[in-house]
Structures are given as C-alpha cells and as structure tokens.
Amino acid sequence: MKKILQIAFSFVLLLFLAYPTPANANISFADVNKSDEFYEEVHYIANRGIISGYSENGKQLYKPRNNVTRAQASKMLVIATNNESQNGSNVTLRDVVPGSEQDYYIRKAIALGYFKPNSDGSFKPNEFVKRSELGTALAIAFKLNESVTLSKPLYFNDIKRTDNYAAHINGLYYAGVSRGNQGSYKPNSLLTRSHFALFVARAMESKFKLSASNPQPTIIGSGKSKVNNLNVRTSPSTSSGTVVGQLNQGEQFDVIDVHSNWVEIKYYNRPAFISKAKEYVEFLDADSKPVGAPTHLVKVKTGSLTLNIRTLPSINGAIIGTLKDSEVVEVYGEKNGWLLIRHNDIPGYISASYTEIVNAPSPGDSTPTGKLLGKVTVSSLNVRSGTGTSHPVIDTLTRGQKVEVAALNGYWATIKFNGKTGYVHKSYLKLLNQSASPLKDRIIVIDAGHGGSDPGASGNGIVEKHLTLDVAKRVEAKLNRAGAKVLMTRSGDTFPSLEQRTEFAKTNFAEVFVSIHGNAFTPSAHGAEVFYDKSTNPNGDESRILAQYIQNNIVRMTGMYDRGVKDAKFYVIRYNNVASVLVELGFMTNKSDAEKLKNNPDIFAEAIYQGLVQYYSAE
DSSP states (O other), X not given: OHHHHHHHHHHHHHHHHHSOOHHHHTOOOTXXXXXXXXXXXXXXXXXXXXXXXXXXXXXXXXXXXXXXXXXXXXXXXXXXXXXXXSOOOOOOOTTSOTTSHHHHHHHHHHHTTSOOOOTTSOOOTXXXXXXXXXXXXXXXXXXOOOOOOSSSOOOXXXXXXXXXXXXXXXXXHHTTSOOTBTTBOOTTSBOBHHHHHHHHHHHHOGGGOOOXXXXXXXXXXXXXXXXXXXXXXXXXXXXXXXXXXXXXXXXXXXXXXXXXXXXXXXXXXXXXXXXXOTTTEEEEOTTSOBOOOOOEEEEEOOTTSOEEEESSSSTTSOEEEEEOTTOEEEEOEEETTEEEEEETTEEEEEEGGGEEEEOOOTTTTSOOSSOEEEEEOSSEEEEESSSSTTXXXXXXXXXXXXEEEEEEETTEEEEEETTEEEEEEGGGEEEEESSSOTTTTOEEEEEEOSBTTBOOOEETTEEHHHHHHHHHHHHHHHHHHTTOEEEESOSSSOOOXXXXXXXXXXXXXXXXXXXXXXXXXXXXXXXXXXXXXOSSOTTHHHXXXXXXXXXXXXXXXXXXXXXXXXXXXXXXXXXXXXXXEEEEEEETTSHHHHXXXXXXXXXXXXXXXXXXXXXXXXX
16 A cells, blocks of 8 residues: 555656646746736746746846747757657767757757758857747747748748748748738847747647738739740749649730749649740730830939839839839830839839939930931831820831931930931831941940859959950940940949849940850860840840851951850840840860960950941941
C-alpha cells in the first residue's frame, strides 16, 4: 500500500512540475500594462513556459520592445509546439557551444525545419531575427503555409510572389496571425518580443486570432493576344512554368501584375503568366482600345509629393504606381483631364493638373539648318491634320516615300507633300539633311553598357564597364564635332537600368540608339558583331541597315574577325522604336581581341562614327 502511495505521489509531483503552477498562471510584468495590445498574449505564452521575463531590482520585466535572437526564437518555438522530445540535428555549428542550452534547442529547431544554418556552418545564434525569418519559422511550426492563388492573393503590399517566404507570410494573414501595418508586413524589420507574443498566441489560440477577409486581386489593366496559341504558364518562365492553357488571337485578359518580361493574368481560378513581348500581346486603355503612339511628353509638377497612377481616368481607379516630381513621361491620350501613360507597359492615368507639357529639346524644336527630307521607314505611316493621334488621318505614306520636313516639334514632324501640309510621327522617318552635314541636328543616343554596380564581363585586364564608357565618350566627341545632338545614357560610373536607358532615349526624342559592349566567352572566341531587333522594334529593318554599316567599318578598320550582324532580342534594342543597335566590339577574353581593344579604342569609336555617317548619307 505504501509503495502504491509513493507511486501516486510521484505521479502527482510529475504533473505539478510539468505544467505551470497557479503562481505562474498569475505571473505579471511591471512593464506590461492591461492597456497594451499584447497584454493578454504575453501572459498567455508566459503562463505556458514559452517565454520568461527578466528579474531586475526586485521587479519582473518582459521588455516588450527588445528584439528576439535566433537562439531565443528557436527555443520558444520548440517549446510552443511541444517538441522538446524531438531529436536534434547533427549538423556542425561552428558558433554554437556544444552541450549548451542554445545548442540543445537550436538543433531541434533545425531538425524541425524552423531555421536553417548558414552555408558557412554558422547559425549566428545571437543575431536578431527578422520578421520574414520568424514568419517563415512560425508558418512551418504551426503548418500555416498558404500558396498565393487568385482565391488567396497576397495581402501584404511589400511581399512579392517571387520572395521565397511569400507562401509563409501569406499564411500568417489567412490564419489570422498578422495583418501588418496598413497592408505592409515589413519583412526586413527586426522582430520585437511584443510582436513575438502576439504572433505565437494567435497561432496557438483561436480567441486571439485576427479576422482575415479574402481580398480579391486588383485588376490593374487589360490586354488581348495578338497571336494564336499563346501559352499560358504556371510561373513566369519557359523552363519551369508548365503550360496550362493557350490564348488565341483577339482573346482578352485581365492583368494582375507585371513580372519583368511576363504578365500575370487572371486565368480561371489560378494565377497564370503570359509573355509580355509586344509581338504577342497589346494592352488596352480603360475603354478597351489599343494604345497608339505617344503624342507628347509631360513633366510631373508635385513639389515634395508624388503623383498617383491609376487604372481609370478617375480618382476611383486603383493606384498602380506613382511618379515623383520632375519625372518626364510619354502621353498617349487624354480623357476628362486625365492623361493616358504607360507604367511597366500597362496603360494608366495621371491627373493633367499636376503636369506641364515638355517641349522638344533644342535644336529639335525648330526647323533644322538646310533642307530636310524624311524617308518613310515603315510599311504604312498615317499623315494627320494635327500633332497627335486624336487628329484625323488625311493621307497615308508608304515605305521609302520621301517628303519635305518643314519643322520638328517633339515626336511630330510637319511635312509637305503633294501640295499639302500634314503631321507624322518622326520615329518612322529617316531624317536626311540635303544641304548640311548628314549628322547635323540628328538626335543620337550613345549607351555605354553596364556601369556602377554592374562591371559587366572582364578579361585580359579589361573591365567591360570601363571599356564601353571610354569608347562611348570618343564616339560622343566625334558626333558633336559633326553637329549632331548627342545624348549619353551615362557619362560616369553609374548604372541606369535597361528600362531607364530606353526611356531616356524616348524622353529625348532620339532618332538613333547605339549601345556599346565588350564580349566574353572562351579564350578561342573572337571577333566583332552587331545586333539589331526585328521582333518588336518597328524600325527593325533600319536597325539592320545601321548594324551592317557599323560592322563593316569595325572589321575594315580594326581587322577584327567578322561575326556578322544578327537579329536578337536584347532589351535596349528590343524596346526602342527607332533604329537601334547593340555593338559587341570584340572578346575581352581573347588575347588578340583584347590587345586591339586596349591599344586602339579610338579606332573602334571611329568605326562606329563612320557607320553613322554612312547610314545618314545613304538615301
């Protein structure tokens, strides 16, 4: 009997030790007030032994504003999920003391998948944990992952679908764990002890959970397929995205988001992606009409504020982006005081009240010196009664037809033909001086590839970004002496994005675009080549002609091996609408090519210059 009582007493004692005592259940912290948002949650997890406070000067403190370390988060999540019996990982951790309490819990957290050691074998146990890290660990610990779908779209505006923690953080919202701050999760901010208590308590106990509505994905635009059998994929990639359907020519779609060269669309009940290439799709304005050619430029005038870009020509339109003061954008139309522009290629609207019209830069806003002809470079060019696509078409010109150009104003050329005066978009004219230097007043953009944080390729002591800028500046000087208006996408060691380079050309009414690069591959690869694009650039044929002139001169003047001219979809030539080429001077990784590039940069510049002279001399 005595033995039975001893066993019973031991069992009761075990239960007493295993669970919080009544004293623990009434634990209180001097720095946590009943009015605090996290009051109940802090005591909830403290009473369960998940988190403890600090004893200082006779007071029990919680220190809610302190940050949480990776080691602390590991321990608390292991305890919160009742996984203290879990076997620990045997991975080598070079910065965790073997046999320590940190070691005990960190190894369990790693085995459970809550955290991962770093590639160098460290864990950084005392490093503060970011909200993205804790969100990931919490979602794994409590099985809260929620894939991003049309029915469960991303709620947080600072989390991208492509973030590796997107599904984890998305799960926190739909599980009622976090709503963030005004739609922002702040993934890179450090986690505080107060927010740790809120998150864990909500994950564990339904009474603490937040309500989570099911937000519908915002439709930011619409478009239609220009081809039959346009593949619809599960992800923005031809290699990893599985084809789940196809769109036929004329079939319309709603746009949810833009991912570089891909468009996320609404496709049945799943997110799906199609190519954004201009040969495959065209985007529609708020009236479901195709967006035509730009009519003029405007500059944003908002002072210290930003200007919202909306989906509709109304304040009721969803905001899809913003513009800063002094930014210059192309305008494609106007409706009820709202200007139609493009944002990431998607049509959007800005209030005209906060803009001013930008006139063409000198000398492009006046009649050039000497007689000027324009040669049509596209199969069909509309002649209008005024400067803008809103004016009626009064005639049509065909490829190769020449007209007298009386004046230039921004994108528009005033022409005289068959006894009439009309207006055409100058991007589709090759402007030919008849009594002055072929290059006089021509607006030519020279783009030195790479730069700044992007050094480009290198080889045999040459760094591409330095080579391209050196040659570009030499071309600039030669063109200036010939009377051209030369514009550089960069004049120093900076890195404009590819989109900024093409937008720079359009903003400045460029007539030709030349991008300069150096090549790299195996040591045996050698020679020069020039690229052009015919897939989306409407002046693809002109680009090919210019490419051939430049290539011929490089080969003739430098003795480089002739790799020819090639049609390729490089961004800066693909998304320009004037004659555009990308010049690969030679292979820096080839000893012979590298010697020529290092010793004769001016000859390469002269070859590019002569190619431009010949292009504008040919009628």
